[in-house]
Amino acid sequence: MKSIELRFGSIVLFFLLLAVVLLPVRKGALAKESQKTIHCWAMSVEGNWQITGDLPREALIISLQGLVNRTGPRLYVLVGQHYDYLDNDSILAYYHERHHVDYTMISSIRDALTKFRKFVKGYIVYDQKIRDSIVLSFTAAGIMDGVVVASEQIPMMDSLGFKMLADYRGKFQGMDTTQIYQWAYDHFWNKCSHKELIYLGGAEGTMIQPAIADLGVANGDFFYDLSTDPRAGTQYKLVSMLYSKMKPFSFLFGWHSYMKDTEHSYVTLASHYALRVEGLNTLPNMSFHRWIKLPPGYKFHAHHSDLSHLKLEKKVYVAFIQSDGLGIGAWLRPGRGQIPYAWEVNMYWYHYAPAILEYYYSQATPNDFFIGTLGGPSYMYPKAIPEKYRPTAFKMADALIKDLDINMFEIFDASDSLTRDLPKHIVDEYFKYMPHAIGFVNGYGPAHTFAVKDGRPFLSFDYYLPPTRSVKEADADLEELATLNPKRPYFLCFHVREYTDVQGVMNIMKPLGKEFKVVPIDEFLKLAGMDPTFKTQYQFTK
Amino acid sequence: MKNMIAKNWYFAAMLVLASIPSPGRAQGFEGMWNFDKSQSKDIGAFFESGEMRYRMQITNEGNDNLVIEDLTTTEAGWKRSKLNVNLKGAETASEYPRGDLAIFSFEAVAIGPDQTLKTKATDVTRSSFDLTEYFTVLVSQGTYNVVLRSHYALSADGKTLTVTQTRNSRKYDEPAVYVFHRAE
Numbered sequence A: 001m002k003s004i005e006l007r008f009g010s011i012v013l014f015f016l017l018l019a020v021v022l023l024p025v026r027k028g029a030l031a032k033e034s035q036k037t038i039h040c041w042a043m044s045v046e047g048n049w050q051i052t053g054d055l056p057r058e059a060l061i062i063s064l065q066g067l068v069n070r071t072g073p074r075l076y077v078l079v080g081q082h083y084d085y086l087d088n089d090s091i092l093a094y095y096h097e098r099h100h101v102d103y104t105m106i107s108s109i110r111d112a113l114t115k116f117r118k119f120v121k122g123y124i125v126y127d128q129k130i131r132d133s134i135v136l137s138f139t140a141a142g143i144m145d146g147v148v149v150a151s152e153q154i155p156m157m158d159s160l161g162f163k164m165l166a167d168y169r170g171k172f173q174g175m176d177t178t179q180i181y182q183w184a185y186d187h188f189w190n191k192c193s194h195k196e197l198i199y200l201g202g203a204e205g206t207m208i209q210p211a212i213a214d215l216g217v218a219n220g221d222f223f224y225d226l227s228t229d230p231r232a233g234t235q236y237k238l239v240s241m242l243y244s245k246m247k248p249f250s251f252l253f254g255w256h257s258y259m260k261d262t263e264h265s266y267v268t269l270a271s272h273y274a275l276r277v278e279g280l281n282t283l284p285n286m287s288f289h290r291w292i293k294l295p296p297g298y299k300f301h302a303h304h305s306d307l308s309h310l311k312l313e314k315k316v317y318v319a320f321i322q323s324d325g326l327g328i329g330a331w332l333r334p335g336r337g338q339i340p341y342a343w344e345v346n347m348y349w350y351h352y353a354p355a356i357l358e359y360y361y362s363q364a365t366p367n368d369f370f371i372g373t374l375g376g377p378s379y380m381y382p383k384a385i386p387e388k389y390r391p392t393a394f395k396m397a398d399a400l401i402k403d404l405d406i407n408m409f410e411i412f413d414a415s416d417s418l419t420r421d422l423p424k425h426i427v428d429e430y431f432k433y434m435p436h437a438i439g440f441v442n443g444y445g446p447a448h449t450f451a452v453k454d455g456r457p458f459l460s461f462d463y464y465l466p467p468t469r470s471v472k473e474a475d476a477d478l479e480e481l482a483t484l485n486p487k488r489p490y491f492l493c494f495h496v497r498e499y500t501d502v503q504g505v506m507n508i509m510k511p512l513g514k515e516f517k518v519v520p521i522d523e524f525l526k527l528a529g530m531d532p533t534f535k536t537q538y539q540f541t542k
Numbered sequence B: 001m002k003n004m005i006a007k008n009w010y011f012a013a014m015l016v017l018a019s020i021p022s023p024g025r026a027q028g029f030e031g032m033w034n035f036d037k038s039q040s041k042d043i044g045a046f047f048e049s050g051e052m053r054y055r056m057q058i059t060n061e062g063n064d065n066l067v068i069e070d071l072t073t074t075e076a077g078w079k080r081s082k083l084n085v086n087l088k089g090a091e092t093a094s095e096y097p098r099g100d101l102a103i104f105s106f107e108a109v110a111i112g113p114d115q116t117l118k119t120k121a122t123d124v125t126r127s128s129f130d131l132t133e134y135f136t137v138l139v140s141q142g143t144y145n146v147v148l149r150s151h152y153a154l155s156a157d158g159k160t161l162t163v164t165q166t167r168n169s170r171k172y173d174e175p176a177v178y179v180f181h182r183a184e
Helices: A002-035 A055-068 A088-098 A109-115 A131-144 A151-159 A177-191 A213-219 A234-244 A263-272 A354-363 A387-403 A424-433 A471-484 A502-509 A521-530 B002-019
Strands: A038-044 A075-078 A101-105 A122-125 A146-149 A163-167 A196-202 A222-224 A251-257 A276-278 A316-322 A341-346 A368-373 A408-411 A439-442 A451-453 A456-460 A463-465 A490-496 A516-518 B031-035 B052-060 B065-074 B077-086 B092-096 B109-111 B115-122 B128-139 B142-154 B160-167 B176-182
Touching: A038 A109, A055 A075, A055 A109, A055 A131, A055 A146, A055 A151, A055 A213, A075 A088, A088 A101, A088 A354, A109 A151, A122 A131, A122 A151, A131 A146, A131 A163, A131 A177, A131 A196, A131 A213, A131 A222, A146 A151, A177 A222, A177 A234, A196 A213, A213 A222, A222 A234, A234 A263, A251 A263, A263 A276, A316 A471, A316 A521, A341 A354, A354 A368, A368 A387, A368 A521, A387 A408, A387 A424, A408 A521, A424 A451, A424 A456, A439 A521, A456 A490, A456 A521, A463 A471, A471 A490, A471 A502, A471 B128, A490 A521, B077 B092, B077 B115, B077 B128
Parallel strands: A038 A075, A038 A101, A122 A146, A122 A163, A196 A222, A196 A251, A251 A276, A316 A341, A316 A490, A316 A516, A341 A368, A368 A408, A408 A439, A439 A456, A463 A490
Antiparallel strands: A451 A456, B031 B052, B031 B176, B052 B065, B065 B077, B092 B115, B109 B128, B115 B128, B128 B142, B142 B160, B160 B176
């Protein structure tokens, strides 16, 4: 027995030594491999996204992209400059420069299908008259390894020798939305990955923008378009059932339907099941980004102000935060870098698409600051998250800000229609479970939750800049706020929507007197913690 | 006896007169009014971005008493607030259960927890009146007592209602202008 143990021990030792000897070799190979050129292809999906317009072409390319990017970064879609994600095409240029990504344009679907034939088992025909059939055809595509097509594309597919895997024309005639997704659930759910769900909402009617579908097809996700409005009856029941089947902290990609429900109902329901919301349905290339790895040993370094020798002045301190800062924000638009400005960070990219974050971090000027968002590790409403999951949610968010070298965090909770404020016990939990945050900002439109603990402030936005506000009106607003809050220093946290660029904000600040002082968000929070002239207050609406 | 009859007649006449609305007092404000964002100026953030729908219901409760109800619908839900107005100029009180949500054009401050607003109407004519509201708003540094002055004016055809507002906290030469059209 002893000799067997000895022999076993020797074998283990041998393999351990072998591993020690080989490990550096393997590391070197990886490093070398990461320097290798990645050859890929790019296609434009620029168009009108109309179901009977450009969508057939766009949907086919996106489903194809999901299939071909399953095992590597092969196909990138270009969206043009009339699209939500203005940075998309610039990110590919960055990949080219920094990650040795070379790409060749493919102009026709026929060429793409020929090139990527080996990834495609066939095609699924959706019913152009029934929007839900388009949505569920993406689920089928992920399961059956097919591309989605409209009737008009069948001859092309047949001529290329692809077989029809499913035909949904007429199949859902007379069925309502709930019945259609119940059918999809019955037929597909058990074959789907349950890591993510894809809500293909967004613009509706004659339009559908399924740019996120590449990720769902690649991962074999379940797609749906069911109302999260509690008044929606059977749709609400079905979507609640789907959410209940997901593990807590699973991802919900896509976006709510602008015609069926609201962002607030969607995030509230998702948070109720401790699920992580990540928008939008228009987000492209997620199946591609995940393959672009960071250089070995890469660490994120954000800009931070020197907070060691701050002096308080009798000023109106103003700090700007742009919502949806990275992605659909004004990152590439005029003025960036000229004044201190904070950008909301989509923290999940740290795991899902770190190279996108690297792109923003590498471009950030000393005036660009990053703030973690939103409520939890993703977009979550803390009041709607079940109590037993809240500490985990906040700890996950804290780990992410630490990994991303961020020390500020933002919260927005619209789960209660009467208030954007938070009760004390939740504010206390943020202080407790997010020790890496030097401060917190709450709200969207202004809110009234203010607290401070050990020099770490929890502030709310005092100002929301609407997209259509003139410079004169905005200046009157800010001056009025300075009147309403007469103590100095006064800490005025300013929310800028993605519609306004930094230059626009500078134009607003220019006519204001010297009493107003724009400071970086980290300095703002530190100063507010040093002299909290705000009144400690929490949600008062029951 | 003659004196008694004369006296009674006098009182009866006074009663009848009192029950007839004064021709000088605002008329025709009652009804449902739909907010017209395109014609309004310096209005609230959520009005501007189209995220809020806004209607106003004015009810004549008799004796020159109006109730002005604001009905706002946001993405998050809907809210209703009531304002009692006496056109004879008596100060009125209204419970204003606004909750925590912000008010005013820039959505900067919220009215505090349920509170009583004081309201006084002045300069009442057939087609217009002025209204002064006194209330407290919640701001980050505590509270602030606001005096909000509104001018309600009906168009000649009675189909458009324009509410022009200024307030003591705002140093701005342009008032907020809310334009409403009578609901059909």
